Amino acid sequence: MLPWLPENISTYGQGVDNLFYAIFYITITVLILVMATLIVFLIKYRYQEGKKATYIEGSTTLEIVWTAATTVIVFVLAMFSYPQWNNIKSPTHFPENPDVVVQVSGKQFNWDMTYPGPDNEFETDDDLTLENELHVPINSVVHIRLTSIDVIHSFFVRELRLKQDALPNRFIDVWFEAIKAGRYEIPCAELCGFGHSGMLGYLNVHTQADYDAWVQERWPQ
Amino acid sequence: MHDNEHTEHHHEESFLSKYIFSLDHKMIGKQFLIYGLIMFFLGGGLALLFRWQLAYPERPLPIIGASEQYMEEGEVVTGADEMWERIYESEKEEWLEVNMPNGVVEPAFYNMLFTMHATVMVFFVVVPLLVGAFGNFLIPLMIGTRDMAFPILNMLSFWFAVLAAIIMVVGFFVPGGHAAAGWTGYTPLSADPQWTGVGSGQILWGLSLFVQGLSSLVGSINYITTIINMRAPGMTFFRMPLVIWSLFIVAILLLLAFPVLSSAIVLLVFDRLAGTTFFTATAEGGGDPLLWQHLFWFFGHPEVYILILPGMGIASELIPVFSRKPIFGYRSMVYAMIAIAFLGWVVWGHHMFQSGMRPGMGSIFMTTTMLIAVPSAIKTFNWLGTMFRGSIRFTTPMLHGIVFVSMFVIGGLSGIYMANTPVDIYFHDTYYIVAHIHYVVFGGSLFAIFGGIIFWFPKMYGRYMNDTLSKIHFWLTFIAFNCTFFPMHILGVGGHMRRISNPLQYEFLQQFEGMNIFITMSAFTLGFAQLILVFNFFWSIYKGKVAEQNPWHVNTLEWEAPTPVPHGNFDQIPTVYRGPYEYSVPGEESDWIPQTQPEHAPATGGD
Structure with missing residues (x-):
């Protein structure tokens, strides 16, 4: 299954992927062990003429062993997960002083990307709203103010390992820092009505020079 | 209780009171069984329609859709083309024309299909089969009593369920179509017709679930009362078979969980009809869309365990019987189920990690959710332990x-990916979760249901189901099930979103076209394989080989009752002397000892 995971292009994506790999290898090991045991038991202890089953009611030792083992694995996994999660989703852990701030607003069935313009203030005259096209520079911290004007949508960029629902009348902050230039799809991941399928925007990660040129073109000075 | 006078009621019953408005728990159980099987076909049929659209987007369905030539040139070639011509010529708008022009599944219709597939499967198939059918049939028989505590409530529980199903089916034919906001009915999408174009369909959806809630409510009160008060002499709690334990726990979950959904639905209907804003936020204030998600999942997560616990119970009956061994760690099996039920109340937030809920809450819910791995592991290892050094009979129920x-x-292991908050960021709302839920509810619950039906069929109808047909059904279902749902894990890793009607609209999903076609073909095989089960079921009721009283040599009480089980179940209320899983006891001649056999008497195996 691993080759199907798309390439990661965000600074925190590797952390998510590492957890994914860890869980993958833990679960696949458990799965193989359980299935192998099951198959061995099915063959070895199949009904045979004259062979009786052995009366075993259980084993307290074994119960304690597998309860404790599972509990330990679960807590270790949780310990490694808390910092990753906070890093991506808790606003108090976000890198300060973002290079770019964009308001992304979901609506049936498009993404509105609003830039505050040179004054860095929303709802002023130099705001720029683009439909379905998000432009950001590479290696820069981008803050997204996520909202919706109608129903719940979900902002999903596979390559960033980022997904966040957008709610009406609520602003939810997320951030990312892209490390590879390119054009990536931003589908809506939460059912939002009959046009949900095909609700699609694009994330354009530019090199710094290209981004500066784009800004110059939009807000000529 | 009034044990002895009961057996004398051998008056002839009319057809109506015996088969329709029956008060007998066994008949009500069978009614639920047939009800569940009928709804199973409705739910499965809906799935096949949308699976077609996913594999061949915007192409007409075979047989009922228009031909390629008709689509291109308007020339009638097939019988279906003629049908479409007739539909288009007629003055009034036909249901098919609105929802499936030329036989193509429209996006709005697609949303309705998957919404109703899940709603029907969860509320009208798996719960009625597991809880309604097995609960009703097994509880009084396995605890050794003559009937449920409240037979009239029991009958009402079934007829409420029928009423709910009728309301749900009517919803397909109202203007605007049926509910299309997902089975989870997330607000604001479901709270205002302007977002979906769905009118009274969503209201009927809510009303139907409300009525289904009443059915569950009276049913669960009945189960709990019966199990607490009416156990046979000697049937202590820790001598109850595990399937009864699972149904007991599930009844408590249903009793406490369903009213939450019912109340939320009432608020939702107020939002739609009375102009309230419980679940919609306006600039002036009002409610909160997340409130619905909290209420829904506070019900919904216990509901998920309602869908699997009785399956675990059934498996815990089948495996010891056909391994001819006691269940490994009986008490830890009971405690694990209780632990799952308790944890079920404190994990609902794991459905909402990406919803905008406070991230700190996400960490808490991740911890509680991953803890569920512990009781699940205990149960799995105990089932393996049961087979260890057994004498395994590969009968169809055992398979x-x-x-x-x-x-x-x-299904349990794939759940860990979504329980882990950072990994869930990626996997949330992708096909990974679709694979997970189907491995648990189809691979788990439905296989347990099939096994249970074949296992208890001789007690229900006095005959065996045809074993050849059962085996063909089993192997086809097993292979087709895995071919359908295993590739969905891969789709999920590739980031394939769920609930989209046309994957080809996305650049990154082009690579999965072949896999989607494969899944659809497997799904059709899976669907058609179920016809074998239903044919076998009804055929065997009349033509199956006649079964003896205890064909599988089982210890539990239901097999002590005569076959077919008469009104009042037992000639004489049995007395219980031992646990339910005394198989292959050392020093005994027979490898099974019924629960009714006194401790110090030689084992006779009931023969």
Whole structure:
């Protein structure tokens, strides 16, 4: 299954992927062990003429062993997960002083990307709203103010390992820092009505020079 | 209780009171069974319609859709073309024309299809089969009593369920179509017709679930009362078979969980009809869309365990019987189920990690959710321990029991990916979760249901189901199930979103076209394989081989009752002397000892 995971292009994506790999290898090991045991038991202890089953009611030792083992694995996994999660989703852990701030607003069935313009203030005259096209520079911290004007949508960029629902009348902050230039799809991941399928925007990660040129073109000075 | 006078009621009953408005728990159980099987076909049929659209987007369905030539040139070639011509010529707008022009599944219709597939499967198939059918049939028989505590409530529980199903089916034919906001009915999408174009369909959806809630409510009160008060002499709690334990726990969950959904639905209907804003936020204030999600999942997560616990119970009956061994760690099996039920109340937030809920809450819910791995692991290892050094008989019910365990392991392990908050950021709302839920509810619960039906059929109808047909059905279902749902894990890793009607609209999903076609073909095979089960079921009621009283040599009380089980169940209320899983006891001649056999008497195996 691993080759199907798309390439990661965000600074925190590797952390998510590492957890994914860890869980993958833990679960696949458990799965193989359980299935192998099951198959061995099915063959070895199949009904045979004259062979009786052995009366075993259980084993307290074994119960304690597998309860404790599972509990330990679960807590270790949780310990490694808390910092990753906070890093991506808790606003108090976000890198300060973002290079770019964009308001992304979901609506049936498009993404509105609003830039505050040179004054860095929303709802002023130099705001720029683009439909379905998000432009950001590479290696820069981008803050997204996520909202919706109608129903719940979900902002999903596979390559960033980022997904966040957008709610009406609520602003939810997320951030990312892209490390590879390119054009990536931003589908809506939460059912939002009959046009949900095909609700699609694009994330354009530019090199710094290209981004500066784009800004110059939009807000000529 | 009034044990002895009961057996004398051998008056002839009319057809109506015996088969329709029956008060007998066995008949009500069979009614639920047939009800569940009928709804199973409705739910499965809906799935096949949208699976077609996913594999061949915007192409007409075979047989009922228009031909390629008709689509291009308007020339009638097939019988279906003629039908479409007639539909288009007629003055009034036909249902098919609105929802499936030329036989193509429209996006709005697609949303309705998957919404109703899940709603029907969860509320009208799996719960009625597991809880309604097995609960009703097994509880009084296995605890050794003559009937449920409240037979009239029991009958009402079934007829409420029928009423709910009728309301749900009517919803398909109202203007605007049926509910299309997902089975989870997330607000604001479901709270205002302007977002979906769905009118009274959403209201009927809510009303139907409300009525289904009443059915569950009276049913669960009945189960709890019966199990607490009416156990046979000697049937202590820790001598109850595990399937009864699972149904007891599930009844408590249903009693406490369903009213939450019912109340939320009432608020939702107020939002739609009375102009309230419980679940919609306006600039002036009002409610909160997340409130619905909290209420829904506070019900919904216990509901998920309602869908699997009785399956675990059934597997815990099948595996010891056909391994001829006691269940490994009986008490830890009971405690694990209780632990799952308790944890079920404190994990609902894991459905909402990406919803905008406070991230700190996400960490808490992740911890509680991952803890569920512990009781699940205990149960799995105990099932394996049960087979260890057994004498395994590969009967068809046992095959289902084995598959239940292995599919439950896959479904349980795949759950860890979504329980882990950072990994869930990626996997949330992708096909990974679709694979997970189907491995648990189809691979788990439905296989347990199939196994249970074949296992208890001789007690229900006095005949065996045809074993050849059962085996063909088993192997086809097992292979087609895995071919359908295993590739969905891969789709999920590729980031394939769920609930989209046309994957080809996305650049990054082009690579999965072949896989989607493969899944659809497997799904059709899976669907058609179920016809074998239903044919076998009804055919065997009349033509199956006649079964003896205890064909599988089982210890539990239901097999002590005569076959077919008369009104009042037992000639004489049995007395219980031992636990339910005394198989292959050392020093005994027979490898099974019924629960009714006194401790110090030589084992006779009931023969």
